[in-house]
Amino acid sequence: MTVNRSASEQEEPIRSLGVDDWAWRKQQSYGTILVDLERRRVADLLPDRSAESLSSWLAGHPTVQVISRDRCGLYAQGASEGAPLAVQVADRFHLVLNLSGAIERVLEQRSEQLLLLPPILPLPPTVPTVTVVPVPTPTAQHTAQQERRQKRLERYQQIVDLYAKGYSKKAISRELDLAYKTVGRWLRAGQFPERKPATGRRKQAALFTEYLQKRWNEGCHNATQLYREICIRGYKGCRSMVGQLVSGWRKTGRRPLKTNAPERIAPKHAAILVARRSGDLTEEQQSLLDRLMANCPEVIRLRAIALDFR
Known part of the structure; x- marks a missing residue:
């Protein structure tokens, strides 16, 4: 398959080429897209993502001097065979993705520090005294969560002990009947990886209860506005869950209990903010x-590194 081009365009030599895969049918069938980086336009589409196809195309375009690609081994092989004298460079898009992933992994190890100190605001005017919702007591669910955490902690310690004894990750996976990726991820963590909060729609909305309570107490009772604000903070659920969460406060006319717990931000969302230009x-x-x-x-420090790279 070849992209239609005019005769004058076909005669223009390509010196800098971008190579990446693209989906004929997502997660099922892929081809290769070739981009003229100097002119910022598609040069060609190959029917598959094989080394042979790329090598054959490059052999017919000897003017290519620079090839920008991801770290796919097939593209590296095809570039080396089809244009052995061309310089191969890492695709900037994938480098930025790798950077964001590395920042997220660092922040996951420091998740307890990802607290948002409240902004300095002028003192609010005096408001009438209102009834507050009582503090809930620990539930059986919380107790069960603590028990599951203890079991995960024991399993983590088993992984560390076996690795210290010289077991490979594959051997540990077989010995403890755990997924190989799980063993590798836990060892890379360097410390016990706390389980991330559940991301079900209702539970995810509950993660932002403290922020919603604060905004409600400040006078914002519009569910749509509250939904927009927590989306900026990493909420991925739907608006209806937010509406259900605050509907009880509206019906009773009472304010929810204002907690003193600091607001937190998810490592993934924090990594996006850290890596993004101001x-x-x-x-x-x-x-x-x-x-x-x-x-x-x-x-x-992470932001300084990220901005220096970009």
């Missing part, structure tokens, strides 16, 4: 980042 951040995102850096010096 000019690409909204005012609210910049405010979140500033509050995060005020509490976690490690974030300041």
